[in-house]
Amino acid sequence: MKQNRILYIQYTNPAGYPPLEHSSQILAKEGWKILFLGTGASGADALKFPAHPNITIYQIPFCEAGWRQKLHYIRFCFWIFISVLRWQPQWIYASDILICPIAYLLTFFPQVKVIYHEHDSPTTTSDSLFINWCLQARVKLAYRAKFCILPNQDRVNKFALETTTDKQIFCVWNCPRRQEVSDTDSFTQKNELWLWYHGSIVPSQLPMTVIKAMAKLQKNIKLRIAGYETIGHQGYVQELQTLANTMGIGDRIQYVGTFSQRSELLESCSKCDIGLSLFIKPTMQPMTGASNKPFDYLACGLPLIVSDLPDWQQMYVKTGYGLACNPEDIDSVVKTIQWYSQHPLETKTMGEKGQQKILDEWNYETQFELVKNQL
Known part of the structure; x- marks a missing residue:
């Protein structure tokens, strides 16, 4: 056969x-x-x-x-x-x-x-x-x-x-596989709070307001970025780093480059505490379910910070997997990050709840089952 x-x-x-x-x-x-x-x-x-x-x-x-x-x-x-x-x-x-x-x-x-x-x-x-x-x-x-x-x-x-x-x-939906769910506890670094972003590094998804918000937060709150620049935004990583240096927080921003494999990316993600999934304005095409970022973050035990768009709030905030902010408003970003820094136990619980949701439903094995049965 x-x-x-x-x-x-x-x-x-x-x-x-x-x-x-x-x-x-x-x-x-x-x-x-x-x-x-x-x-x-x-x-x-x-x-x-x-x-x-x-x-x-x-x-x-x-x-x-x-x-x-x-x-x-x-x-x-x-x-x-x-x-x-x-x-x-x-x-x-x-x-x-x-x-x-x-x-x-x-x-x-x-x-x-x-x-x-x-x-x-x-x-x-x-x-x-x-x-x-x-x-x-x-x-x-x-x-x-x-x-x-x-x-x-x-x-x-x-x-x-x-x-x-x-x-x-x-x-x-663009969910991770069950085997990608991390068994590493988030929030292990009690003296630091690490924000994490991965994906294409463009102003619409990682706006400069995040850097400006960081300057208003305590020194133990840091940002780690992984991913790649697109053709239309070459040099944007350097722009972010230059802004951070100008504001005196250059040592709190880390760009770790592009990981060649997802396993390496998710391993690094799991060592952070909060996942950023922001869009500075409504997108031309609906992104909830299509964007893999929030699913990846939840698989690694990270609760989310998402844009205050209705569909994102419905899917991730009202269900208890994250908080929303206006990514174009510095004070809104500051307030949201500050809440996480002041509520470590609640943050850990949200991350664990998200991981369980990935294991139970938001995984690619479940999503792909109907397609696989057609082959």
Whole structure:
């Protein structure tokens, strides 16, 4: 009997998307053979998947925008088509908008079923002819794919409206796996309170108001940052550090760089006390359930500080997993952090409650179960 095979394709570094790591690890554990074909990524090139005997990963180097990138994309397409013919997977797992033209063509290959997983919902119009071509292919792929996956219900509804597809759409939150839940107690450093942020380091998610708030707080409250700068915000880490130095708190801000694997990232996260998951204004696409940050923090035993947006308060604050603040208001940020510093026992309890929620429900094994049963 032929062994189950699934080919993951994405025109970026697949390790930049935790759900791809989670789903592939779950399937590999059950005996599936997994092949990833991707590229490098600016800022996120260092990210890697953990090794597994059933998972093979091939990537071609990242290419900057311009005419060379168009040739690069064509080369990538041919690489995908040849690999499908040679490796003969039963399933293709396609991720995000740039892969849609290739994935749509693959739906016509015999004996191949295609899944489309949209991590980031695109705008429906663009000035770019190429992006508009990808958007048209997205609609066609929505009709031809076996089924589609999106990371929260609002995006599911939006996708169904935009594509008018009659195919099944699964809502799968970007949760960690159960094995990623830390067994290390938070709040072990009684003399210090460490705030933690990880992800893409951009002003909309780690605003300078956090640094300004730190300057108003006692010296034992510190901030540790992990992640990478995006193409649009090169040098932002240095801007944060320069501001901290100017305000006399440079020694209380630590940038630890990019961890190549999630296990290293979460280990460092678990040594801190409070997780920051902020957006300075309502986002163009709904983020609750789609943002992996709060789930990762809770898995490590960290209670949350989230933006005072209605959906974030409903999901994380009213349920007792964190507090909310206005990330554009320095005093609001100060007040929220101060509450945690003055209530260590309550903070520890909130973190433990969050970990249990991850183990019981907010884990990728639970979220992915319905999808796995379709394969």
